[in-house]
Amino acid sequence: MPADRPVPNRPEQNRKGLPSDHSSQQRPTTAAAPDLLEVATLTADGAPAEIYGPETLARLRREVVGRSREAELVVASLMAGRHLLLEGPPGTGKSTLLRAISHAGHQEMEFVEGNAELTPARLAGHFDPAQVMEAGYSEAVWVDGPLVRALRDGRILYLEEINRVPEETLNLLVTVMSEGELTIPRLGRVEASPRFRFVAAMNPFDAVGTARISGAIYDRVCRVAMGYQSDAEEVDIAAMTSDLPRDHIDKVVQVVRATRDHSEVRVGSSVRGAVDLLALSNDLGALRGQPATDFHIGLDCALAALSGRIRLHESTNATPEEIVTELWTSIVGAPPDETTGDASSDPAGKAPSRPAAART
Numbered sequence: 001m002p003a004d005r006p007v008p009n010r011p012e013q014n015r016k017g018l019p020s021d022h023s024s025q026q027r028p029t030t031a032a033a034p035d036l037l038e039v040a041t042l043t044a045d046g047a048p049a050e051i052y053g054p055e056t057l058a059r060l061r062r063e064v065v066g067r068s069r070e071a072e073l074v075v076a077s078l079m080a081g082r083h084l085l086l087e088g089p090p091g092t093g094k095s096t097l098l099r100a101i102s103h104a105g106h107q108e109m110e111f112v113e114g115n116a117e118l119t120p121a122r123l124a125g126h127f128d129p130a131q132v133m134e135a136g137y138s139e140a141v142w143v144d145g146p147l148v149r150a151l152r153d154g155r156i157l158y159l160e161e162i163n164r165v166p167e168e169t170l171n172l173l174v175t176v177m178s179e180g181e182l183t184i185p186r187l188g189r190v191e192a193s194p195r196f197r198f199v200a201a202m203n204p205f206d207a208v209g210t211a212r213i214s215g216a217i218y219d220r221v222c223r224v225a226m227g228y229q230s231d232a233e234e235v236d237i238a239a240m241t242s243d244l245p246r247d248h249i250d251k252v253v254q255v256v257r258a259t260r261d262h263s264e265v266r267v268g269s270s271v272r273g274a275v276d277l278l279a280l281s282n283d284l285g286a287l288r289g290q291p292a293t294d295f296h297i298g299l300d301c302a303l304a305a306l307s308g309r310i311r312l313h314e315s316t317n318a319t320p321e322e323i324v325t326e327l328w329t330s331i332v333g334a335p336p337d338e339t340t341g342d343a344s345s346d347p348a349g350k351a352p353s354r355p356a357a358a359r360t
């Protein structure tokens with residue numbers, strides 16, 4: 001096929017390649033939501049257009065705690081047909097926010113994990129080598145990758161960790177953002193549906209294996225920064241996942257947040273640490289036949305959930321276990337006094353190995 005002729009849509013091919021995040025969503029009709037703003041009237045294949053508007057933001061509330069301003073900016077960018085970069089530390093809800101927006105806007109999303117192995121062929125698609133041997137290069141032996149699926153079907157292409165992706169793969173995306181189409185040798189031109197959007201995410205703190213993304217990318221995207229949320233919002237996020245008493249969840253979140261301010265800690269834990277700590281507490285409590293809120297159950301779970309998540313300054317002599325123990329003791333309270341015979345709360349006979357003093 002000549003390179004300048006658009007390749008027609010082939011819906012059956014969209015089931016191939018990497019899995020889509022929620023490829024079975026129904027598209028809404030614009031008649032069902034007359035107060036919403038249309039992004040485009042019809043898609044390339046004549047289906048009803050995507051809709052985003054105030055109602056999208058209202059629907060997000062069920063899945064996303066807080067983040068009103070960021071949600072407005074992301075939705076406005078999608079409405080305006082802009083591509084986007086979400087930048088923030090791990091666990092700050094970048095994927096959660098975008099997934100919820102795509103649900104709320106009934107726009108399907110192609111989720112791609114960025115890493116050094118994400119070649120142009122893995123992102124765009126490839127010719128099936130076995131079939132090429134038999135039948136030669138043709139459209140019939142082409143397998144769509146997530147980028148081509150997103151372009152054809154007007155989906156959001158969500159690329160996590162863009163700063164781990166090789167330069168030649170990023171160049172494809174620059175072309176797509178500039179030209180609104182992709183030309184694939186021996187296949188032809190794939191035009192972007194009017195609904196296609198590219199959203200990248202990256203984590204500014206994790207320098208290992210990352211590179212600075214080029215000015216060419218920065219110049220083609222709008223950027224929304226996502227920092228850590230407030231204390232109350234993080235408690236609400238953790239409480240979405242746990243039935244434990246609110247005051248216990250509150251303390252767990254305080255411990256997790258304190259890891260971010262500790263003078264010996266370079267990178268603290270995200271709210272994921274609190275979610276894991278609470279989940280573990282229930283099951284460890286059940287295994288030991290003790291309350292999930294027991295001091296030592298909590299401490300053991302804090303050690304399991306947080307000691308691997310925090311990264312210490314090279315200059316410190318402390319271990320992650322010592323720092324987690326110190327924070328747990330200072331925030332949750334001193335351990336039960338073992339000399340009084342309160343063995344029920346300390347079956348393993350463990351006591352904090354460092355004096356209780358949070359260094360914040």
Ligand SMILES: Nc1ncnc2c1ncn2[C@@H]1O[C@H](COP(=O)(O)OP(=O)(O)OP(=O)(O)O)[C@@H](O)[C@H]1O
Pocket residue numbers: 063064065066067088089090091092093094095096097160202203237271272275
């Ligand atoms: N605002 C929020 N509302 C509801 N849940 C949230 C929110 N922020 C974070 N979470 C929860 O915290 C966890 C981490 O969030 P998420 O995966 O979206 O972070 P991320 O910024 O994409 O992280 P990474 O940079 O590692 O990909 C998820 O379990 C998610 O449910």
Ligand SMILES: [Mg+2]
Pocket residue numbers: 094095096160201
């Ligand atoms: Mg993510």
